[in-house]
Amino acid sequence: MIKITFPDNKVREYESGINGYDIAKSLSNSLAQEILSISVNDELWDISRPINIDASIKLFKWEQTEGKHAFWHSSAHILAEAIEFYYPGTKFGIGPVIENGFYYDVDLPEGIILTDNDLPKIEQKILELSRTKCVFVREDISKAEALDFFTKKNDPLKLELINELEDGTITLYKQGNFTDLCRGPHLPDSSFIKAVKLLSLAGAYWRGNEKNKQLTRIYGITFPKQKLLEEYLILLEEAKKRDHRKIGKELELFAFSQKVGAGLPLWLPKGAMLRERLEQFLKKVQKKYGYLPVITPHIGQKELYVTSGHYAKYGADSFQPIHTPAEDEEFLLKPMNCPHHCEIYKLKPHSYRDLPIRFAEFGTVYRYEQSGELHGLTRVRSFTQDDAHIFCRPDQLKEEFLKVIDIVLYIFKTLEFKDFTSQISLRDPNNKEKYIGSDENWEKAESAIIEAAAEKGLNTVVELGEAAFYGPKLDFMVKDALGRKWQLGTIQVDYNLPERFELEYMGSDNTKHRPVMIHRAPFGSMERFVAVLIEHTAGKFPLWLTPEQAVILPISEKYNEYAKKVENLLNNCDIRTLIDDRNEKIGKKIRDNELKRIPYLLIVGEKEEQTETIAVRKQSEGDKGSMTIEDFTNLIKKEVDEMLEEHN
RNA sequence: GCCGAUGUAGCUCAGUGGUAGAGCACUUCCUUGGUAAGGAAGGGGUCAUGGGUUCAACUCCCAUCAUUGGCUCCA
Known part of the structure; x- marks a missing residue:
């Protein structure tokens, strides 16, 4: 017992x-x-x-991750079996479980290319195999036996994996005609799998290395009930509706032009208005925190970036240098704002009493992202950073971090980003040589970040070895509608640039010292931030931010004049208002403007004209009844003030 | 950059080796309507671009460009 x-x-x-x-x-x-x-x-x-x-x-x-894990892992094996059935001779890479489902990387026999059209028959085969109630049999074997088995099967990918394993820990799982190297665990048999959807095909380099052979990756997901699959597919559809590319087009926020170039976003009037408002919002906060505005050009001499080190590191991945009539003169589109800001710092000597100095700029930068990396507004080749560089003494680091975290938290709170994570990236303790700066400085900076994050109550993940070579950092991440994680705000310590630009300040001891730099961008980039904001709000922006706050809907043409009067009054009170005076019935106008995500619809007809009022309809809430124009402006102002209310 | 998919009217999308279609949007007319689609008529496309095959290509083939899913989830 x-x-x-x-x-x-x-x-x-x-x-x-x-x-x-x-x-x-x-x-x-x-x-x-x-x-x-x-x-x-x-x-x-x-x-x-x-x-x-x-x-x-x-x-x-099923409800627990561990349960899903076994379920999807077994599903991956069945997928492999189905593939082996249709394409004998296929070599199998890895078939792991992912957040939503699983995939299998396979090397198909010469000349076979899978397309989306092949997926349904593989799905059918998976269901067929599942129904046979195939038992998953676990088998412990020695390394030699494993090597022997996969040599006979002629699967070099598995052999490569086995060669890296220790003897005595190797297990095989067998179901039906398929045997795979696998740690498990698995379901008892395949009959648990009742619903399957193969989601997409993709090329994937063996072990994620582009020097290796490209395999075919098949993504799929399975469920123990058909209904769960249907729900999942509906969820995917819903997520698609929030896609910032779709909403950005519908609401005319931004666009791309093949002729202007890939990855170069064009901000349309409504998008530009929204972005400007975001910028004003941050500028106001920054002013309060002692930032000084600077403006620098979009290009700089190549020499500037040689000094900063960006040319050596990113030169090959940036746009080609710009040549001028002058011989040997070369300019680069700026990939970063910091070198320019360093030059501003250098213009005059600084005393320790002056520090910290905080230069802020909405600086547009250009980077030549690989064509396959481009994605809506989140991955572009021209973007504007809400950049600032803080030049401070090492002993001021923590204080400055606290202040920047405050700004980030204020922004997230105001825009209702509740589901974010933060990551502290530290040096790899076993590989200290690859970082610039003294041990002492690193320790100081790392503990400054850790302490500041803890004091602000951030829920952080610490990643060793993820720091940049020039300093540790603190990043903020949020998820988009499709569950993809995007980095937004970032705060980075930099010992490198002050060194390269030979930045100095006069200390209290009357000798020269080197300042520390902090790069920080609470939004990250305006492009990415707006994209994530669109998905976060599904296009229903907060009242203070939205391009159009109210639209006036006259019941018929007879009330256009009164509508015009109301429009003037509201615009005079800085409420962004338009009139929809199309020759349409009121129901139609309401529908169209609801679809345009207008927060307030103001209906005016005979009753309103006579009593000098407006009938207010709030987005997705409906009729709020009639009120005077003054009451309405007060309502809007109060709502905006509450949203922007500062916390302490 | 690499692998797969896609590119037809402003938008969403059908479609065929023999001169191009729908819905929405737009214009005009009728209607003057009270909280999510009133009716009628009309205009609008070098079918991404460049080559090739063919009597004939939007359709078939090749290339280019752009968009898109992926290329970090470690048996």
Whole structure:
């Protein structure tokens, strides 16, 4: 007999050799039906694997990640089996579980190219194989046996993987006609899989290295119930509706032109208005925090970037140099604003009393992103950073970090980004040589960031080895509608540029010292920020930000004149208002303007004209009744003030 | 850059080896309507660009450009 300890610390005795499924069954039949995987002494196991020792266990259902993990992992094997059925001779790479589903990287036989049209038949085969209730059989083998097996199978990719494994830890899983190298765990059999959708095909380099062979990657997702798949597909559709590229086009915020060039966004009037408002908003905050505005050109001499080191590091990936009639003269489009700001700092000597100095600029920069990297407004070749560089003494680092974090948090709060994460990137402690700057400075900077983040109550992840070579950093990330993570704000310490530009200040000891630089951009870039904001709000921007706050809808042409009067009054009160005087019925006008995400619709007809009022309809809430124009302007002002209210 | 897909009217999308279609939008007319689509008529396209095959190409082939899913999830 063995002792099994459950998560609630209850202990029950079972016969040695019992498996997870039977344990679940001993608790309840319905539970047994739902169990997908088990952890035995914190190690994930198949529920069909016999347990011969005293152990503490946890049982996992579909609702738990561990349960989904086993489910999708097994699904990946069935996908592989289906592929091997249609394309014998295929070599298999890896087939891991991902956040939503799984994929398998395969090297198809010479001359076979998969297209989307091939996916349905593979899906059908997967369902067919699932219905046969194929059992997943686990087998422990030696490294030599594993090498032998995959040599016979002629699968060099698996051999490469096995060669990196230690002897004695190798397991195979077999189901039907397919055997795969796999750590597990798996479902007991394939019949759990009731619904499948192969989502997309993509090329993927073996082990993510572009020097390696490109394999075909097949993405898929499976579910234990057809209904869950349907719900998931609806979710995907909903997410697509929030896509900033779609909404940006619908609301005429931005566009691209093939003739202007790929990755070079054109901000249309409404988008530009929105962006300007965001910029004004940040400028006001920055002024309060002691930032000084600067403006620098879009190009700079090549020498500037040689000094900064950007030319050596990014020169090849940037736009080609600009030549002038003067011989040997070369300019670059600026990929960064910092070198220009360093030159401004250098214009005059600084005392320790002057620091920190904070130069801020909405600086447009240009980088030649690879064509395949371009994506809407989130990955472009021309973008504007809400950039600032803080030149400070090392002992001021923490204080400055606290202030920048305050700005970021204020922005996130105002724009209602509640679901964000932050990451502290530190040096790789085992590889200190690859970083510039003294040990002492690094330690100071790293603890300044960690302490500042902790003081502000940030929920942070610390990543060792993720720091830039020139200093540690703190990044803020949010997710877009499709669950993709985007980095927005960033705060980076830099020891490199002050060194390269030989920046100095006079210390209290009357000797020269080197300042530290902080790069920071709370939005990151205006382009990316607006993109994420569009997806976050589904185009329903906050009242203070939206291009048009109210549209006046006359019931008929007879009230156009009164509508004009109302428009003037509201615009005089700085409420951005338009009239929709098309010859359409009121229902039609309401529908169209709701679709344009106008926050307030003001309906005026006979009643309103006579009583000098407007009938107010709020976006997605409906009729709010009639009120005077003065009441309405007060309402708007109050709403805007509340949104922008500063926290302390 | 590489692998797959896509490119037809302002927008969303059908379509065929033999002179191009729908809905919405737009223009005009009727209608003057009270909280998410009133009716009629009309204008609008070098079918991404450049080559090739063919009596004939928007359609088939090749190239280019652009858009798009992916190329970091480690058996």
